[in-house]
Amino acid sequence: MSNEIPYKIYLNESEMPNAWYNVRADMKEKPDPLINASTHQPVTKEELREVFCDELVKQELDNENRFIPIPEEIRNFYRMYRPSPLVRAYFLEKKLGTPAKIYYKFEGNNTSGSHKLNSAIAQAYYAKKQGLKGVTTETGAGQWGTAMSMACSYFDLDCKVFMVKCSYEQKPFRREVMRTYGASVTPSPSMTTKVGQQILTEHPGTSGSLGCAISEAVETAVTTPGYRYVLGSVLNQVLLHQSIIGMETKAAMDQYGIKPDIIIGCAGGGSNLGGLMSPFLGEALRGEADYRFIAVEPASCPSLTRGAFAYDYCDTGKICPMAKMYTLGCDYIPSASHAGGLRYHGMNPILSKLYDDGILEARSVKQTEVFEAAEMFARVEGTLPAPESSHAIRAAIDEALKCKESGEEKTIVFGLTGTGYFDMFAYEKFHDGKMENYVPADEEIAQALAKLPQI
Amino acid sequence: MSNEIPYKIYLNESEMPNAWYNVRADMKEKPDPLINASTHQPVTKEELREVFCDELVKQELDNENRFIPIPEEIRNFYRMYRPSPLVRAYFLEKKLGTPAKIYYKFEGNNTSGSHKLNSAIAQAYYAKKQGLKGVTTETGAGQWGTAMSMACSYFDLDCKVFMVKCSYEQKPFRREVMRTYGASVTPSPSMTTKVGQQILTEHPGTSGSLGCAISEAVETAVTTPGYRYVLGSVLNQVLLHQSIIGMETKAAMDQYGIKPDIIIGCAGGGSNLGGLMSPFLGEALRGEADYRFIAVEPASCPSLTRGAFAYDYCDTGKICPMAKMYTLGCDYIPSASHAGGLRYHGMNPILSKLYDDGILEARSVKQTEVFEAAEMFARVEGTLPAPESSHAIRAAIDEALKCKESGEEKTIVFGLTGTGYFDMFAYEKFHDGKMENYVPADEEIAQALAKLPQI
Numbered sequence: 001m002s003n004e005i006p007y008k009i010y011l012n013e014s015e016m017p018n019a020w021y022n023v024r025a026d027m028k029e030k031p032d033p034l035i036n037a038s039t040h041q042p043v044t045k046e047e048l049r050e051v052f053c054d055e056l057v058k059q060e061l062d063n064e065n066r067f068i069p070i071p072e073e074i075r076n077f078y079r080m081y082r083p084s085p086l087v088r089a090y091f092l093e094k095k096l097g098t099p100a101k102i103y104y105k106f107e108g109n110n111t112s113g114s115h116k117l118n119s120a121i122a123q124a125y126y127a128k129k130q131g132l133k134g135v136t137t138e139t140g141a142g143q144w145g146t147a148m149s150m151a152c153s154y155f156d157l158d159c160k161v162f163m164v165k166c167s168y169e170q171k172p173f174r175r176e177v178m179r180t181y182g183a184s185v186t187p188s189p190s191m192t193t194k195v196g197q198q199i200l201t202e203h204p205g206t207s208g209s210l211g212c213a214i215s216e217a218v219e220t221a222v223t224t225p226g227y228r229y230v231l232g233s234v235l236n237q238v239l240l241h242q243s244i245i246g247m248e249t250k251a252a253m254d255q256y257g258i259k260p261d262i263i264i265g266c267a268g269g270g271s272n273l274g275g276l277m278s279p280f281l282g283e284a285l286r287g288e289a290d291y292r293f294i295a296v297e298p299a300s301c302p303s304l305t306r307g308a309f310a311y312d313y314c315d316t317g318k319i320c321p322m323a324k325m326y327t328l329g330c331d332y333i334p335s336a337s338h339a340g341g342l343r344y345h346g347m348n349p350i351l352s353k354l355y356d357d358g359i360l361e362a363r364s365v366k367q368t369e370v371f372e373a374a375e376m377f378a379r380v381e382g383t384l385p386a387p388e389s390s391h392a393i394r395a396a397i398d399e400a401l402k403c404k405e406s407g408e409e410k411t412i413v414f415g416l417t418g419t420g421y422f423d424m425f426a427y428e429k430f431h432d433g434k435m436e437n438y439v440p441a442d443e444e445i446a447q448a449l450a451k452l453p454q455i
Numbered sequence: 456m457s458n459e460i461p462y463k464i465y466l467n468e469s470e471m472p473n474a475w476y477n478v479r480a481d482m483k484e485k486p487d488p489l490i491n492a493s494t495h496q497p498v499t500k501e502e503l504r505e506v507f508c509d510e511l512v513k514q515e516l517d518n519e520n521r522f523i524p525i526p527e528e529i530r531n532f533y534r535m536y537r538p539s540p541l542v543r544a545y546f547l548e549k550k551l552g553t554p555a556k557i558y559y560k561f562e563g564n565n566t567s568g569s570h571k572l573n574s575a576i577a578q579a580y581y582a583k584k585q586g587l588k589g590v591t592t593e594t595g596a597g598q599w600g601t602a603m604s605m606a607c608s609y610f611d612l613d614c615k616v617f618m619v620k621c622s623y624e625q626k627p628f629r630r631e632v633m634r635t636y637g638a639s640v641t642p643s644p645s646m647t648t649k650v651g652q653q654i655l656t657e658h659p660g661t662s663g664s665l666g667c668a669i670s671e672a673v674e675t676a677v678t679t680p681g682y683r684y685v686l687g688s689v690l691n692q693v694l695l696h697q698s699i700i701g702m703e704t705k706a707a708m709d710q711y712g713i714k715p716d717i718i719i720g721c722a723g724g725g726s727n728l729g730g731l732m733s734p735f736l737g738e739a740l741r742g743e744a745d746y747r748f749i750a751v752e753p754a755s756c757p758s759l760t761r762g763a764f765a766y767d768y769c770d771t772g773k774i775c776p777m778a779k780m781y782t783l784g785c786d787y788i789p790s791a792s793h794a795g796g797l798r799y800h801g802m803n804p805i806l807s808k809l810y811d812d813g814i815l816e817a818r819s820v821k822q823t824e825v826f827e828a829a830e831m832f833a834r835v836e837g838t839l840p841a842p843e844s845s846h847a848i849r850a851a852i853d854e855a856l857k858c859k860e861s862g863e864e865k866t867i868v869f870g871l872t873g874t875g876y877f878d879m880f881a882y883e884k885f886h887d888g889k890m891e892n893y894v895p896a897d898e899e900i901a902q903a904l905a906k907l908p909q910i
Binding site: 006007008010012013079080081091109110111113150153154172173176177179180181182375378379380381382383384419421422424425427428431 | 461462463465467468534535536546564565566568605608609627628631632634635636637830833834835836837838839874876877879880882883886
C-alpha cells in the first residue's frame with residue numbers, strides 16, 4: 001500500500017470552507033423556476049415565505065452568486081463533526097485487485113448517521129435567526145428527521161417530525177434518537193392534519209409515503225404561527241448546503257494533487273449527489289475540467305433513468321410549488337419490498353437539468369446487488385454502510401472492476417453518505433435470503449407518467 | 456471559544472504509536488499472579504496455552520517490558536479507524552458554564568461502536584499467526600462480539616460468539632451486525648456445551664450472564680481443535696492492547712502542551728479505563744507526574760467500591776484460572792433493571808492492585824444519573840453515547856461542576872468509549888420514566904462476598 005496518500009485525509013479546521021458553492025452560477029441555462037400549483041406562474045418570494053424561512057427563500061431562488069458565505073454559528077456547529085474524512089479505500093482496492101484508486105467522502109461520523117446534518121443545521125439557524133418557534137418536517141428512512149432534531153435541539157427550536165408510518169413502525173430506535181433530541185414524532189398519515197385525514201379516509205390501511213408526510217408537514221407549518229417547513233432534499237437550498245461535502249472533498253484532493261476521473265453519488269432527491277458534485281460540476285460547466293458524473297438510483301424508484309422531465313407536484317397533497325424535474329409522478333410509491341431511503345418520486349431541478357443536458361449520467365441498481373456491495377464494503381473497509389450509500393458503493397465497485405479488465409488506473413470518488421446502524425432489519429432480510437428485487441414493469445411506469453399534470 | 460485548541464485533535468497517521476504500553480513495568484509491586492483453579496498454584500505458560508494463543512500468553516504474563524511493539528499488520532488495520540480524535544468538549548463546557556477544560560478521547564467511530572476493536576484485532580492477528588481456524592468468545596452488551604467479528608472477518612478466521620441470552624433477545628440488530636461479518640452467534644446458556652447444559656438444568660429460566668457465557672466459550676475453545684478463546688476485558692493483555700487509547704491521548708495532549716489534572720474512565724472489566732490511563736499511570740508510578748485517576752462503575756455492579764480484593768473465579772463454570780481482583784463473587788449478577796454493559800463481577804488485576812494501593816480512585820453512579828448525563832452530552836456534543844461511556848461523562852460533568860463552584864480551571868480528560876446506537880431500548884426506558892435505580896443492599900453484597908473462595 002502506498003505511503004504517500006494517508007488512509008484518511010482530514011483537513012485542518014482552519015482549512016474548512018467558509019462558503020457554500022452554488023452551481024447554478026455556472027449554468028448557462030438555469031433550471032426552470034418553481035411554479036405555483038394553482039396558477040402555474042413562477043412562485044414569488046412572498047409565496048415561498050409562507051412556507052420557508054426568508055433567508056432560505058433567497059437561497060432557493062439565487063441563480064447568480066457562486067459563493068454563499070456560511071454564517072459563523074453554522075461553521076461552529078460544523079466543527080462538531082466536520083471536516084469529515086476523505087478515505088482512500090486501500091482495503092477495497094486490494095480486495096477487488098483493481099488498479100483503480102478509490103476514495104470516499106464519509107459523512108456518517110455524527111449521530112444523525114448521515115450528511116443530512118449539513119443542511120439541517122443551516123435550516124435551523126435561519127429559522128432561529130428569523131425568531132421562529134419551531135419547524136415542521138417529514139422523514140422517511142429517518143436520517144433527515146434525526147438530523148433536524150439534533151439541529152433544533154442545538155438552537156432550542158421546537159421540531160415536529162412526520163415520519164412515514166411504515167418506517168415509524170419498523171424503526172422504533174430512530175424515533176427514540178429523535179426523542180433524545182427533544183423532537184416530537186408523529187406517524188404519517190395522521191389525523192392531526194386535513195391532508196392526513198383525507199388520505200386516511202381514501203386509503204385506510206396505507207403505510208404512508210414521503211409525499212404524504214411532506215404535505216402534512218407543510219400544512220402544519222402554514223397553519224401554526226411561528227413555524228416554517230424544512231425539507232432535507234430535492235430543494236436547491238439543500239444542494240447548496242450540502243456543497244460543503246464537495247468543497248471539502250475538492251480541498252482535500254487538491255492538497256494531495258488528486259484529480260478524480262469519475263464522481264459517483266447515490267440519488268434520491270439529490271442532496272448528497274449534488275452536494276458532493278457541485279464544485280466539480282462548476283469546473284466542468286466552465287470547461288476547466290473533464291469528469292464523469294454518475295448518479296445511482298434504486299431500480300425500484302428510477303426517477304432519472306425511467307421518469308419524465310416535466311413539471312410535477314412535489315407532494316401528494318399538491319400543496320407545495322411545482323418543480324420541473326425528472327419524476328415518476330407524485331403518486332408513485334416504490335414497492336414495499338424496497339429497503340431504505342431514495343424513495344422520492346422526483347429529483348432536484350438542478351440535477352434534473354444537468355442530466356437532461358447530458359452532463360450527468362445515471363444508472364439504476366437492484367437492491368440485492370446493493371446489499372452485496374454493502375456487505376463486502378463493511379467487511380473490508382470496516383464501516384457498515386447505509387443502504388442508500390451502498391448504491392454508490394455498488395457503482396464504484398463496478399467501475400473499479402471495469403478498470404481491472406481494462407488495466408486503467410482511474411481515480412474514482414464516491415459519497416459514503418452514512419452508516420446503516422438503524423437499517424439492520426434490511427440487512428437481516430438480505431442475510432436470510434428474503435430480499436426481493438422489485439423492478440417496475442414498463443406498464444407500471446407508463447401508467448404513473450400518464451398521470452403527470454399537463455403543463 | 457478558544458481558537459488555540461481545535462475541536463478535534465487528530466494525530467497524523469505517521470504519529471500513531473508503534474508500541475503498546477505495559478504499565479506493569481512501572482509497578483514496584485506487581486499484581487498477584489493468576490492461579491490454577493484446582494491446585495491454587497500460579498498458572499504456567501503451558502496451562503494458559505490451552506486456552507489462549509501463545510503470543511497472548513506471553514503478553515498476559517509479561518511484567519517487565521514497558522513497550523511491546525505493535526505488529527505492522529495490526530497497525531495497518533488500526534489505520535482503518537485510528538487515530539481516533541481527542542475532542543475538546545467546548546459545547547459541554549459552555550453548557551455547564553464551567554472554567555474546567557474538558558477533553559474526551561472518542562473511540563466510537565468504527566462499526567463495532569467502541570474501543571473493543573483495538574484488542575479484538577490484536578487477538579485475531581495472533582490467532583491467525585498461530586495458524587488457528589478460529590476463536591470463541593462471549594459478548595454481553597454486544598460491543599465485544601461485534602468487534603471480534605470484524606477482526607476475524609479481516610483475517611479470515613471463524614468466530615463463534617456466545618451472547619448473553621437477554622442481550623441476544625433485546626438486541627437483535629447487534630446480532631445482525633455480527634452476522635454481516637460472518638460470525639455465528641449462540642444465545643447463552645446454550646445446549647451446545649456441558650456447562651451450558653448444567654446451568655440450564657439448574658436454572659431453566661435463566662437469561663444468562665457474562666460469567667456463564669465465558670464458561671461456554673472457554674469450554675468450546677478447549678474442546679475444538681484449532682480454536683482458542685479470546686476475551687474483551689479483564690485480562691492484562693487486553694489492557695495492553697487498549698493502551699493505544701492512552702498513548703494517542705498523551706501524544707495529542709503533548710503536541711498542544713495540555714496536562715490533565717483528572718483522568719476518568721468507566722469501569723467494567725477495566726479495558727478502556729486501563730487503556731486510557733496506562734501511560735499516565737506509568738508517569739505517576741515513576742513519580743514524574745501527578746494525576747487524579749477516577750474509575751466510575753455502576754451502582755448496581757460495584758466491584759471496586761463495594762467488592763473484596765481477593766482471589767476469585769473469573770467465570771461461573773470455574774474453568775478459567777483464578778485472579779486476585781476486586782470482585783463481588785463469580786455468581787453475582789446485576790439486577791435485570793441494569794442497562795448496558797459494565798456488568799462483570801470482577802476487575803482487571805492490575806487496576807485492582809492500583810486501586811488497593813491508592814493510586815486509582817473509584818466511585819459508583821446510579822443509572823438515571825448516567826442517562827441524564829448521556830442525554831445532555833448527546834444534545835450539546837452531538838454524539839449519542841453508549842450507556843457504558845456515559846458513566847465517565849457523569850463523573851466528568853460532576854468534576855466540572857465542582858470546578859464551577861471553586862473557580863478552578865482544571866483539565867479533565869475522559870474516555871468516550873462508544874456510541875449508543877444499539878442501546879435505544881435503554882434510552883426509551885429512560886425517556887418513558889421507566890428506568891430503575893437498583894442499588895444492592897448491604898446484605899446482598901455481604902451474602903455475595905461470603906461465597907468467595909477461601910484462598
